[in-house]
Amino acid sequence: xxxLRRRAVGTPPGPAPAPTAAxxxxxxxxxxxxxxxxxxxxxxxxxxxxxxxLVIMAVxxxxxxxxxxxxxxxxxxxxxxxxxxxxxxxGIAAPHTAAFGxxxxxxxxxxxxxxxxxxxxPISVGGVLMLxxxxxxxxxxxxxxxxxxxxxVPSVVFGLWGVLTFGPFMLSTVSPALTGIIGGFPWVFPWxxxxxxxxxxxxxxxxxxIIRASVHGQRxxxxxxxxxxxxxxxxxxxxxxxxxxxxNTAGGVLTASLVLALMVVPIIAATxxxxxxxxxxxxxxxxxxxxxxxxxxxxxxxxxxxxxxxxATSLLGWGRAxxxxxxxxxxxxxxxxxxxxxxxxxxxxxxxxxxxxLDAVLQAKTDVSALFAAxxxxxxxxxxxxxxxxxxxxxxxxDQALPVGRGV
Amino acid sequence: MAAVSSLRFPAxxxxxxxxxxxxxxxxxxxxxxxxxxxxxxxxxxxxxxxIIVPLLDMVWTLISQAAPLLNLNLFTHGSAIDPxxxxxxxxxxDGILGSLLLGLGVLIVAGIIGVLAxxxxxxxAPPRPRAVMRFCSEVLSGVPSIVIGLVGYTVxxxxxxxxxxxxxxxxxxxxxxxIPYIIKNTEVAFDQAPRSLREGALALGISRxxxxxxxLLPTALPGIVGGLILAQAIAMGETAPLLFTANWTDAxxxxxxxxxxxxxxxxxxxxxxxxxxxxxxxLAAAAALVTVGxxxxxxxxxxxxxxxxxxxxxxxxx
Numbered sequence: 001x002x003x004l005r006r007r008a009v010g011t012p013p014g015p016a017p018a019p020t021a022a023x024x025x026x027x028x029x030x031x032x033x034x035x036x037x038x039x040x041x042x043x044x045x046x047x048x049x050x051x052x053x054l055v056i057m058a059v060x061x062x063x064x065x066x067x068x069x070x071x072x073x074x075x076x077x078x079x080x081x082x083x084x085x086x087x088x089x090x091g092i093a094a095p096h097t098a099a100f101g102x103x104x105x106x107x108x109x110x111x112x113x114x115x116x117x118x119x120x121x122p123i124s125v126g127g128v129l130m131l132x133x134x135x136x137x138x139x140x141x142x143x144x145x146x147x148x149x150x151x152x153v154p155s156v157v158f159g160l161w162g163v164l165t166f167g168p169f170m171l172s173t174v175s176p177a178l179t180g181i182i183g184g185f186p187w188v189f190p191w192x193x194x195x196x197x198x199x200x201x202x203x204x205x206x207x208x209x210i211i212r213a214s215v216h217g218q219r220x221x222x223x224x225x226x227x228x229x230x231x232x233x234x235x236x237x238x239x240x241x242x243x244x245x246x247x248n249t250a251g252g253v254l255t256a257s258l259v260l261a262l263m264v265v266p267i268i269a270a271t272x273x274x275x276x277x278x279x280x281x282x283x284x285x286x287x288x289x290x291x292x293x294x295x296x297x298x299x300x301x302x303x304x305x306x307x308x309x310x311x312a313t314s315l316l317g318w319g320r321a322x323x324x325x326x327x328x329x330x331x332x333x334x335x336x337x338x339x340x341x342x343x344x345x346x347x348x349x350x351x352x353x354x355x356x357x358l359d360a361v362l363q364a365k366t367d368v369s370a371l372f373a374a375x376x377x378x379x380x381x382x383x384x385x386x387x388x389x390x391x392x393x394x395x396x397x398x399d400q401a402l403p404v405g406r407g408v
Numbered sequence: 409m410a411a412v413s414s415l416r417f418p419a420x421x422x423x424x425x426x427x428x429x430x431x432x433x434x435x436x437x438x439x440x441x442x443x444x445x446x447x448x449x450x451x452x453x454x455x456x457x458x459i460i461v462p463l464l465d466m467v468w469t470l471i472s473q474a475a476p477l478l479n480l481n482l483f484t485h486g487s488a489i490d491p492x493x494x495x496x497x498x499x500x501x502d503g504i505l506g507s508l509l510l511g512l513g514v515l516i517v518a519g520i521i522g523v524l525a526x527x528x529x530x531x532x533a534p535p536r537p538r539a540v541m542r543f544c545s546e547v548l549s550g551v552p553s554i555v556i557g558l559v560g561y562t563v564x565x566x567x568x569x570x571x572x573x574x575x576x577x578x579x580x581x582x583x584x585x586x587i588p589y590i591i592k593n594t595e596v597a598f599d600q601a602p603r604s605l606r607e608g609a610l611a612l613g614i615s616r617x618x619x620x621x622x623x624l625l626p627t628a629l630p631g632i633v634g635g636l637i638l639a640q641a642i643a644m645g646e647t648a649p650l651l652f653t654a655n656w657t658d659a660x661x662x663x664x665x666x667x668x669x670x671x672x673x674x675x676x677x678x679x680x681x682x683x684x685x686x687x688x689x690x691l692a693a694a695a696a697l698v699t700v701g702x703x704x705x706x707x708x709x710x711x712x713x714x715x716x717x718x719x720x721x722x723x724x725x726x
Binding site: 031032034035036038039040042043044045046047049050052053056057060122123124125126127129130131133134135143145146147148149150152153154155156157158159160161163164165166262265266269293294295296298299316319320322323324325326330351354355358359362368371372375378379382383385386387390 | 441442444445448449451452453454455456458459460462463465466469470473520521524525527528529531532533540541543544545546547548550551552553554555556558559561562563566584587588591615616617618620641642644645646647648651652674677678681689692693696699700703704706707708711
């Protein structure tokens with residue numbers, strides 16, 4: 001009796017409190033326990049899958065890692081000759097003269113994804129600003145649907161477009177123009193190797209400016225911006241030689257990077273759109289009321305507000321760019337045995353290596369294992385970028401459901 | 409001179425340093441400000457064009473390349489190309505049937521696992537495990553699809569299970585890719601249910617199971633369906649995880665779970681684009697066009713589901 005009474009009285013009026021553990025236990029009918037247990041099993045599936053994938057990849061990659069060691073950073077990949085006596089190294093047998101140098105593929109993966117991100121981030125942010133600020137409301141839904149569709153277009157279709165339309169366009173128009181402009185510019189200091197001179201000069205000037213700015217203290221932002229410009233010029237000076245030289249293929253690293261950029265855009269744009277939607281209206285209106293133009297408002301209010309979120313989603317986009325397979329397989333040209341001489345030449349990425357080679361090497365366990373090592377490298381990088389991106393985005397957005405991931 | 413400039417600009421530590429840039433700008437001449445504004449928005453417009461124009465060009469490429477094949481034969485003939493009879497009618501019947509079969513499999517496997525997992529995460533899980541599960545599910549969506557294909561190959565196809573290239577291996581690989589998205593949408597769908605409903609059910613003393621089934625599920629259903637549709641769209645467009653699990657064939661699919669290669673739409677494009685015949689390229693474009701068309705329809709359906717779920721929760725939120 002007392003118990004019952006206490007229960008009735010013990011429920012305070014007003015907003016219902018979360019039921020205490022003891023009470024929940026007493027009220028729980030059998031169906032609840034069953035549901036909880038059943039769904040709990042399924043709830044742990046993603047975690048288990050993630051661990052399972054990591055373990056399988058690592059375990060399968062072990063023989064190749066033992067066989068190759070630091071040889072993974074060589075520049076020559078060969079599955080070896082299956083008809084001769086196997087080569088044995090560290091107790092692991094691989095086909096005759098097999099070599100698993102993945103350096104060209106690693107560089108290809110990093111370079112294509114870096115170029116893609118460098119283009120995709122400003123394009124998505126600029127495009128989203130344009131969309132939210134200037135495109136009339138009735139047209140926004142349509143453009144939004146186009147963005148979603150771009151996110152949904154299968155990568156094999158990007159590959160087909162790259163092979164049939166975009167690659168030939170690059171070969172006939174863009175690449176020759178680029179190599180002409182960049183190659184025609186006097187980048188060379190006669191006493192230093194190409195590019196190095198600009199790198200050194202730019203870094204020196206940037207350091208000088210930063211030191212001056214820290215002494216002065218005032219107008220620091222401007223100094224910093226100037227320093228950034230010089231850093232950019234110097235880096236460009238170091239990179240520029242890769243953009244000169246002959247163009248001889250419709251595919252190649254640059255074409256692949258541009259297509260990759262197009263594939264990453266919807267991922268970054270979807271999140272950016274959501275972030276821009278959450279920019280406080282009062283701050284924007286205040287800035288406009290102070291007499292700033294729309295452009296200045298965007299620069300001073302919107303961009304600082306969304307910058308962290310954009311960084312996070314760029315990390316996620318990077319993870320996606322690294323793992324992209326089929327489009328790269330069609331476009332990049334799949335040269336597995338050396339570093340391309342310039343950005344217009346055929347190269348390879350780790351993913352295109354796996355997609356293009358696994359079929360052919362299935363007989364040889366160690367070759368397969370080497371491809372798993374390549375996959376492990378991909379997996380680790382993309383997991384790290386995902387971890388970072390999602391931690392940041394959690395801090396920025398709290399529990400809000402930002403469309404992170406694919407952008408669909 | 410230094411004194412003058414310190415009058416014109418706020419001191420660096422005045423707390424205004426974040427906005428001194430803006431004040432600085434306001435002192436520029438209107439002409440310069442207008443020019444900068446024009447340049448900025450011009451670049452932004454170019455960026456938007458750089459997103460939209462390639463997409464439209466892509467769709468145009470597909471339509472113009474596939475034009476010779478766009479008739480009913482596309483849906484009634486297989487994708488096998490006989491070099492001796494290149495003018496024979498070809499189509500993507502096998503690809504469409506295979507993709508539908510895969511989609512059905514994903515709906516069953518990933519649908520059940522994803523919805524129940526999402527339900528557990530949002531309704532039952534204690535805070536700490538909930539955070540871990542959410543995080544792992546999100547990170548799982550970032551695993552490269554080729555890696556999932558590799559694991560599928562080494563575990564299901566040619567490993568302890570020895571299923572060989574098969575429907576089941578393909579379905580499971582696709583499910584691993586789509587589960588995180590279903591979980592996410594299920595979570596959001598249940599989260600959107602108005603607090604007042606939940607509290608009302610609690611006040612009536614209804615058990616949690618009944619609350620979920622009778623009170624929360626009706627509101628959450630459109631959102632969950634949206635997630636399932638999204639998963640279908642993703643599964644429809646994947647190729648990399650299927651290369652080494654389904655391994656493609658140009659025969660119609662048979663209802664055999666293991667030991668039988670499985671056709672799929674993206675596989676038609678993947679496998680015919682590299683053939684040296686014009687007809688093959690047309691077929692590749694036609695298959696891609698059909699894929700994109702199906703995905704577009706799925707996206708529109710998903711939008712409708714999301715809109716419905718939003719309307720429902722708004723109506724019920726008192």
